[in-house]
Amino acid sequence: MGSLTEAPATGASPAEDAGNRRGDILRAAGKLFREKGYKATTIRDIAAAVNMRSGSPFYHFKTKHDMLLAVAIDGIAAIHDAVVAAAQAEPEPRSRFRAMIHAHLDALLNPEGRDFAAVVIRECGFLDPEAWAQVQTHKDSYEVLWSRTLDELAAAGILKGDMHITRLLLLGAMNWSTHWYHPGGSRSPEDIARQLCALVLSDEKARYKK
Amino acid sequence: MGSLTEAPATGASPAEDAGNRRGDILRAAGKLFREKGYKATTIRDIAAAVNMRSGSPFYHFKTKHDMLLAVAIDGIAAIHDAVVAAAQAEPEPRSRFRAMIHAHLDALLNPEGRDFAAVVIRECGFLDPEAWAQVQTHKDSYEVLWSRTLDELAAAGILKGDMHITRLLLLGAMNWSTHWYHPGGSRSPEDIARQLCALVLSDEKARYKK
DNA sequence: CCTACCGATCGGTAGG
DNA sequence: CCTACCGATCGGTAGG
Secondary structure, eight states, X not given: OOOTTOSOSSSSOXXXXXXXXXXXXXXXXXXXXHHHOTTXXXXXXHHHHTTOOTTTHHHHOSOHHHHHHHHHHHHHHHHHHHHHHHHHTOOSHHHHHHHHHHHHXXXXXXXXXXXXXXXXXXXXXXXXXXXXXXHHHHHHHHHHHHHHHHHHHHHTTSSOSOHHHHHHHHHHHHHXXXXXXXXXXXXXXXXXXXXXXXHHOOOHHHHTOO | OOOTTOSOSSSSOSSOOSSOHHHHHHHHHHHHHHHHOTTTOOHHHHHHHTTOOTTTHHHHOSOHHXXXXXXXXXXXXXXXXXXXXXHHXXXXXXXXXXXXXXXXXXXXXXXXXXXXXXXXHHHGGGSOHHHHHHHHHHHHHHHHHHHHHHHHHHHTTSSOSOHHHHHHXXXXXXXXXXXXXXXXXXXXXXXXXXXXXXXXXXXXXXXXXX
């Protein structure tokens, strides 16, 4: 998984990086989709953002819808990869949970990738059923990561109750941060991650740490 | 506060309820805005939903934008009123917190009002600056309710850390439920509220309750 | 990748 | 509240 607009998704020569216009378009589209929404973003907006004329983006993407799909797929891939990497480094459930929250928020809020991530989260409703199913498959496999760790935490008595609802609430708390987080503000993604952990882990261990 | 489309916002005769078309339009607009988004919803969609021709909604609202504003204002008013009522009945911070979570989720997810509530939460970005400021004023006064109770919980040692971030995370967890909650599903708004409380309140009291 | 353009749709209006 | 319609915009295409 993971491509984030490096190269032709089709089998063209990957060596030729000379001005990756497809990637430029995707990044511009991601930014505009996040800022104004998919419907309110115009092909002309996107073209202007990469110094093209209005018809030219269609040389790289068949439709505007295809751009949304490409942004969404790259978006989940980025989140998925970041969280998998963070999770694999931590065998102990509680630390793994912390690392995953950290990684998810970072993927969601850091300057690179935040456009893609926000689009997955907020604009997927505009995909047609087939494309949506494709994205949903990726989302499902991502959520399994969370379910596994949450179930372990429940088994250890660290969390209680319905882990299905808990997962949705946790991801919601994080995903919603795309609505209020401002890059330059006084709270960093790390601050947010720490506070979320403090909120849901009673964490005797940390309190009584030697 | 609170009107939820009963009657003319202007000073017309409130007695004459004979076919409240303005309210019909607002409810239809709210539903469509939530389902398809503001931009993707057409005046013609709204008109069709209330059996009018495409030009007629403009007899009741000057612009589509004004419909969004009206829906948004009614939306926050409904949430605000519900949470105030719930909070006033509970002097003890912990029970008040539970009641507020319950009330917020119920306002957000119950069949009446969920369209309005979801629109406040998701579509306000399409308001122009002046209208947005108007809505923001209402939102601010709503968030004060939460800040007060969260600060009390922090003072009592029940919650820890940055209550500003905590408030945003909590409201995020709840507001996000508009994306995944399905009215007929196996989890009720009450289930969600209970689970959220269990997640963030360690709640010795309940565990050891006689 | 640009020029030139089409067909459809959309918010909104006039006039009743 | 309807009929009829306008001006603008938009996604997309042809032809180079």
